[in-house]
Amino acid sequence: MASPLVNHPCIVCCRATSMWCSRCQNAWYCSPDHLSQDWARHRRECVPTNQVQQPYPNMIATPPPAQTELxxxxxxxxxxxxxxxxxxxxxxxxxxxxxxxxxxxxxxxxxxxxxxxxxxxxxxxxxxxxxxxxxxxxxxxxxxxxxxxxxxxxxxxxxxxxxxxxxxxxxxxxxxxxxxxxxxxxxxxxxxxxxxxxxxxx
Structure with a gap:
């Protein structure tokens, strides 16, 4: 039996989610869109981690988007x-x-x-x-x-x-x-x- 998922509130909308920023593994988002929406703020605190992610079946890693502004x-x-x-x-x-x-x-x-x-x-x-x-x-x-x-x-x-x-x-x-x-x-x-x-x- 798989380990139970731990839900956290999405930083943007507070909806319970099991998805996190795959780069720092310290910020929770309910969708890649909400990570993109919060990236301007989050990138200042997003420190990469070397930890291996737990293989939860429903875990979706959400890498931060590339900076695209000229x-x-x-x-x-x-x-x-x-x-x-x-x-x-x-x-x-x-x-x-x-x-x-x-x-x-x-x-x-x-x-x-x-x-x-x-x-x-x-x-x-x-x-x-x-x-x-x-x-x-x-x-x-x-x-x-x-x-x-x-x-x-x-x-x-x-x-x-x-x-x-x-x-x-x-x-x-x-x-x-x-x-x-x-x-x-x-x-x-x-x-x-x-x-x-x-x-x-x-």
């Missing part, structure tokens, strides 16, 4: 036709749940319409010092290969002394820490490290 960060944009870098807003699509620590995916297609961009992660600044917040540089490889007009904004911050000219658009996002699990707002204080990088690139 987040926005400020990035530096170097356009070939502009004299200076400008600030722009980049939307990022979260991956998985908040606790998984996966870095959001920046939606950068509007700046790179002719080809899929390449990326470089800059971890060192001036004099080779490690950057507390690494920089994520996005650029167009097709523009570099075919030698389209030189990016005037990069030409300006390097005073034209770069070993190799940069062509096409360049977008720079800033990670929120060395673990690179998200992005923070980039700004003009990131220009010296970028200038050093563009000067040294060959």
């Amino acid at each position: 987040v926005s960060v400020t990035a530096l944009l170097f356009l070939p036709t502009e004299e200076r870098a400008s600030l722009t807003v980049v939307r990022c699509r979260p991956q998985g749940t908040v606790s998984q620590g996966l870095c959001p995916v920046p939606l950068v297609q509007e700046w790179f319409r002719e080809s899929v961009p390449n990326t470089i992660i800059l971890t060192q600044g001036l004099n080779g010092e490690p950057l507390r917040f690494p920089l994520h540089i996005w650029y167009c490889p097709a523009s570099l290969q075919r030698g389209t007009p030189v990016n005037r904004a990069i030409f300006r911050i390097t005073s034209g002394a770069a070993a190799k000219p940069w062509c096409g658009p360049v977008l720079v996002l800033k990670f929120n820490g060395s673990r690179r699990q998200g992005y923070a707002d980039a700004g003009t204080n990131d220009l010296p490290a970028l200038s050093a990088y563009f000067l040294a690139y060959n």
Whole structure:
């Protein structure tokens, strides 16, 4: 004979239920919809557990839904036709749940319409010092290969002394820490490290 089910009140509607959040096993819901409805609040307290769930026949594990809201960060944009870098807003699509620590995916297609961009992660600044917040540089490889007009904004911050000219658009996002699990707002204080990088690139 199976073990009797222990019913608890659903956090949302107080209906008796034997279903819990499969991630923390510490919050009870009568349906996956009610877990989704409560997720904005519950995710702040939802700590994963390593316990094996009891094999109750009517137990339905309800994993938390993935975060789907786009987040926005400020990035530096170097356009070939502009004299200076400008600030722009980049939307990022979260991956998985908040606790998984996966870095959001920046939606950068509007700046790179002719080809899929390449990326470089800059971890060192001036004099080779490690950057507390690494920089994520996005650029167009097709523009570099075919030698389209030189990016005037990069030409300006390097005073034209770069070993190799940069062509096409360049977008720079800033990670929120060395673990690179998200992005923070980039700004003009990131220009010296970028200038050093563009000067040294060959």
